[in-house]
Amino acid sequence: MKKFYSLLLVVCIxxxxxxxxxxxxxxxxxxxxxxxxxxKEALDQASxxxxxxxxxxxxxxxxxxxxxxxxxxxxxxxxxxxxxxDEAYAAYEKAISLDPKGGTxxxxxxxxxxxxxxxDLYAQGSKKFEARDYxxxxxxxxxxxxxxxxxxxxxxxxxxxxxxxxLAAINASKFQDAIKYFQTxxxxxxxxxxxxxxxxxxxxxxxxxxxxxxxxxxxxxxxPGDNAAILQLIDFYLKADNPDQAQKYIKIAKDADxxxxxxxxxxxxxxxxxxxxxxxxxxxxxxxxxxxxLYDTQYGLGAAYINKAADMFTKANDIMDVNxxxxxxxxxxxxxxxxxxxxxxxxxxxxxxxxxxxxxxELYYRLRQKNPSLNTKYxxxxxxxxxxxxx
Numbered sequence: 001m002k003k004f005y006s007l008l009l010v011v012c013i014x015x016x017x018x019x020x021x022x023x024x025x026x027x028x029x030x031x032x033x034x035x036x037x038x039x040k041e042a043l044d045q046a047s048x049x050x051x052x053x054x055x056x057x058x059x060x061x062x063x064x065x066x067x068x069x070x071x072x073x074x075x076x077x078x079x080x081x082x083x084x085x086d087e088a089y090a091a092y093e094k095a096i097s098l099d100p101k102g103g104t105x106x107x108x109x110x111x112x113x114x115x116x117x118x119x120d121l122y123a124q125g126s127k128k129f130e131a132r133d134y135x136x137x138x139x140x141x142x143x144x145x146x147x148x149x150x151x152x153x154x155x156x157x158x159x160x161x162x163x164x165x166x167l168a169a170i171n172a173s174k175f176q177d178a179i180k181y182f183q184t185x186x187x188x189x190x191x192x193x194x195x196x197x198x199x200x201x202x203x204x205x206x207x208x209x210x211x212x213x214x215x216x217x218x219x220x221x222x223x224p225g226d227n228a229a230i231l232q233l234i235d236f237y238l239k240a241d242n243p244d245q246a247q248k249y250i251k252i253a254k255d256a257d258x259x260x261x262x263x264x265x266x267x268x269x270x271x272x273x274x275x276x277x278x279x280x281x282x283x284x285x286x287x288x289x290x291x292x293x294l295y296d297t298q299y300g301l302g303a304a305y306i307n308k309a310a311d312m313f314t315k316a317n318d319i320m321d322v323n324x325x326x327x328x329x330x331x332x333x334x335x336x337x338x339x340x341x342x343x344x345x346x347x348x349x350x351x352x353x354x355x356x357x358x359x360x361x362e363l364y365y366r367l368r369q370k371n372p373s374l375n376t377k378y379x380x381x382x383x384x385x386x387x388x389x390x391x
Contacts, residue, residue, distance in 0.1 A: 056098035063091035134172035141165035175205040261290035277308035298346040305339035
């Protein structure tokens with residue numbers, strides 16, 4: 001009799017285990033039907049039963065459920081997982097580790113499950129990036145990369161995913177991660193010089209200006225004839241308050257692109273900040289010849305003439321001879337007169353700009369003695385300026 005009872009007990013235990021494993025099979029069927037609530041109910045029971053909670057198929061079904069939750073349009077399923085794709089990936093990996101015969105891994109490869117999961121992660125990362133959740137986007141793209149680099153992924157690696165991860169990382173201020181991903185792009189020669197520039201920007205984000213400068217200086221050797229590296233060098237030295245080096249690379253850039261008005265503008269403003277007025281006037285005049293509808297350039301050239309004239313007045317005050325003094329003042333006023341058309345053009349391009357109005361008010365006041373017709377413009381400018389400043 002004891003043997004009979006023992007045999008009966010074994011049969012009951014086996015049937016109980018089969019029943020629980022049957023719930024996993026049911027869950028997989030429910031997932032295929034889109035009945036995710038029923039699938040979760042079945043899996044919840046299988047996940048706590050001693051005979052099925054550590055079964056590889058239970059984890060495989062959990063992975064399928066979590067991925068289906070992400071793909072589902074029905075919001076009632078959202079509470080089933082906190083992070084569906086991350087949980088799906090973890091469940092699939094657990095299933096593989098628990099399957100000693102490797103059947104789960106083979107099933108994942110054959111059915112291209114990781115290919116599907118990688119696409120979902122790309123879609124999720126893109127949405128998070130657009131929503132400016134850069135940390136979340138980086139997590140999605142990094143997991144996508146981990147999956148596609150594994151031996152469970154059936155397909156070619158998309159280089160663009162490293163670039164996406166790099167962009168998410170740099171926007172999330174994860175600069176070391178950004179360097180890693182952009183370096184992979186650079187090694188694969190993806191997008192030419194672009195990832196190299198972003199490696200430089202990542203070094204700048206880390207505050208490592210020494211590495212950033214060294215990296216930039218090497219780019220013209222790697223990409224001869226590409227002006228992007230030169231423009232970045234100009235920007236670097238401008239921010240570093242090193243005008244001599246900036247002007248050096250501006251000259252190189254101008255030789256390569258002589259019709260680029262912005263290069264002449266940058267050179268002109270740098271000279272203006274150094275009180276090198278003649279050089280500034282020459283550069284800004286050339287910039288306007290190339291493109292004459294920009295407020296900044298018109299105002300900049302007007303300011304260069306005004307500052308030059310003011311400097312001439314300061315020097316005139318040191319002249320003791322009355323005739324020489326008068327001559328110097330006349331020359332300074334003539335330079336003030338040269339500023340007028342550029343400031344007027346600047347106001348035309350930006351009609352309510354207070355800085356331009358102040359400059360014009362001063363110019364009209366100075367020049368009206370020789371040109372009384374400017375009295376009207378002076379009064380109009382003063383009235384408009386008063387109205388704007390009282391707002």
